[in-house]
Amino acid sequence: MSDITRNILERIGRLQAGRDTASNTRRLRIFLSVLVVFMLVFPFLPFVNNYWVDVGFLVGIYALLGLSLNIILGEVGLFNLGQAAFYAIGAYTTAILYNQFNIPILLLLPISALVAGGFAYLVASPIIHLRGDYLCIVTIGIGEIVRITALNNPFGLTNGANGITGIGNPNFGLFAIRTPTQFYYYIWIIVALVILGLINLQKSRVGRAWNYIREDEIAAEANGIDVRHYKLIAFVLGTALAGIAGNIYGSKFMIISPSNFTFMESCLLFVIVLLGGLGSIPGNLLGAAIVVIFPEIFRQFASYRLLFFGAALVIMMVFRPEGILPRRRERGGFNGLGISKIPKDEDALLARAVENAATIAPAQAAAPAPVTARGGGRLSDGSFVLETQHVNMQFGGLMAVSQFDLKVREGQITSLIGPNGAGKTTLFNVITGIYHPSSGKVIFAGEDITSLKPHQIISRGIARTFQNIRLFPSLTCIENVMSGAHCHAHSGLFPSIFHAPGQQREERRILDLASYRLHQVGLWEYRNELAKNLPYGKQKVLEIARALASGPKLLVLDEPSSGLNDAETEELMGLLNKLLAEGFTLLLIEHDMNVVMGISDSVTVMEMGSKVAEDLPDKIYNNPKVIEAYLGKEE
């Protein structure tokens, strides 16, 4: 079966590669240049009067606002329905500071961004961990609070419902931006700069981290992404851009009032992002154009215009639920990763990566343990790399894990077995920081890691896979594996925006490492395929590759063979043995007794949260307590 699927996948891959790389990029280039030329000359086209130039300006404003929300909603998947609040804060900051202190509008541009972003940081810090609809409700609240505060005219600053008038124009020295055409170019230059930055950001460690979070928050955290940190970065960056939009809006219309920043405005921005496609920049621009131009065209139908607009939205969402122009990651291959100076030929890159494997794979350097005493030998007295000491994990009245001492020797394969519901996965979650134990300690390589978070634990050297596959389904395989290397890289927001040389070096190293691991597990040919398109067995292996890419000392695998057929299980055992030889230490939960007995150095048996036995595999086989745990007590 796997041969057939592989065959089909290969064909699809060839088809896409043939179509995409050459003619697709050229067509895209032509389209883009036509679009850019059209936008450049737009104000001077014969039928375009100031009215249409202003419409063009508004498309720009909404494009900027759409991009700002796209970072939060599209890239990270945070449901923010209060974006208008930050837009309002930017606008009010500009209006108040200009009117009170006469600060130049252009100087207020970064200040508005800072104030909006700073406010976002303050309000988002306590709520950023909320998921989905909960965050949605909270952000609606923030949006309303800001609007109503402005309406209530605190300290006579906002002038209540009437709003603030008399905001000035941006000035570059003597050159002031006044006419619609000047404003048109002004906004679109800013949008263009933002787009360039965002494209770089999308194709960087930071952008990928955001997408990992959107795809699967728990898997992202377990793969070394500091989820809270990256969510906050996205929230602050997105809201700061909205603040910039507020500044430009205020200086253009010279009046702002709370009626500009209603809940409907936030909804409209939501629509722009969903309409275009999550995380898609071209989709975003198209969404902004639709949202602004449609109602203008239908304006002559008066009250019915929003009905037409609504109907158009419904139709579009029915036919293109992913958005009109969703981001296509699987196209473009490694070029799409935005890393400079990599070989054009991806196989050449792989060859180089394999050659340099020794230097790019951290685990190999730290692989001292001699592989001894395998199989029927005795338990060696090798040092324990992982130890849990009296770990208790209590959920309400249920003791899922009680007084558990697990010992994992370096350079060995340790298996944890036990009947369903024994608490094995819970123990794994305690070890990898997803749960913090009610009492007891987890010691790894001599360090107490009990209270660390998952992303800190993976950087200490414990990587894991999940019982139910937790890949990042809409990302390519190579991107999935690259997440493993995240915790050993350091490039932050600004190096990523500018693709600084150091950041590029780091990205090349990450790519080499990911390529090597992907090849090692035998998935190199699927590198540009979306993870969700892989068959089940391949997905399991991909998850192992992702864990390996973090260069762990200890690899924690939760039922790696479940759902695999015999051939695949055989391959898996081969892989695990290879990894052991490479110097990894392995800890497994396993149900397949052939696997357990075939490759384990040591077996620990768990039942009802407690340890029943710990011994060499063949001795476990005959241990009466174990038999009792599995089969029940003999009468």
Add this chain to the structure above:
Amino acid sequence: MKKKLVGFFSILVSLSLVLAGCAAPGASTSETIKIGLQAPLTGDFAAEGQWAQQSVEVAAELLNKKGGVLGKQIEIVVVDDASNPKDSALAAQKVIAQGLQQVIASYGSSVTAPAADLYDANKVVSVGYGCTAVRLTMDKQRPYFFRTAGRDDTQSEFFVKFATETLGAKRIAIMHDNQDYGKGVADDAMKFMQPKIDAGEVEIVYFDAITPGESDYSTVVSQIKSLNPDVWFYTAYYSEAALLLKQARDAGVTSIFVGNNSVPTPEFEKIAGVAAIKDSIHLNEPMPQFLAYPESKEFLDAYKAKYNELPGSIWAVYAADALNALAAAITKAGSTDPDQVTSAMRSMTDAKGITGPLLFTDRGDRKDIPYYAYVYNDQGVLELYSK
């Protein structure tokens, strides 16, 4: 690939055609005089926009029946501003792009402001009809902007005149609610009263706020009772006014109660009851049905004939009067040239509108705007106050 490119270009071309279709031809044609009407046809105040459109159309028909202006028929070009500053700026650009030289715009002060700036910069004469913020004319001079509606302080000015001259009050109490509108009216009343206070003609015996939303105002009432002012001016909303007045009359307060234009509503009458509201006086912009001008009757008759109802709000009538003012100014100037029309607007002396004479100050505010006092009769029905 070629096919797709062709497809793309054909979309581009057809889009251009759509845009071109939306943009209207350049300068105004010679057969008619085109006058713009910018109104909130969609959005939160769509009803006001519709009323304004209906009123202006009726006024235009009346003018055209009499031979139009300068021998030409008037044509109204309506643009929608959705009652929002952003759309207002777009609507103004649309009017400017069509080469119109006169426009009636618009409803809402913060909606009118950005449009007025654009009209001013492009030398388009604009006349507001539903914008009462003082700042529109006082913050900066917009030479091409006028308004037929009064300002927020018109009512206060009228009150001072009414209380001191018509009622002959010497001791006056002013009560507000510390909210935007009520406090504003009260402050303005003090401002206009100041010269008379300085001259020793009147005395303000009480100037304070009540707490909105309470059900027992006995403390305030006993205070008013002990002060016993000639006139008690209440500047906030109707629900508190009803309770206050009822409790005051029950307590035997006999001062003349004067309410502002948000007090006399059906709810006020119901809560306070006929006994309490009898003889209380209320200030309001007069609807045309309360006016004795022949123009008012003519307009109302035409409006009723066409729509079988009365105009929905006073602002719509002011919109019709904005057209009348522009028509009168164009006639006086003998041209639609914006500069000549604006100077005619400022120097008109005999222009008659539905809501009274159409006279404007140098800053573009309406002069001597009619403001009336109404009184509840024995049956609890509002009547024009006459001494």
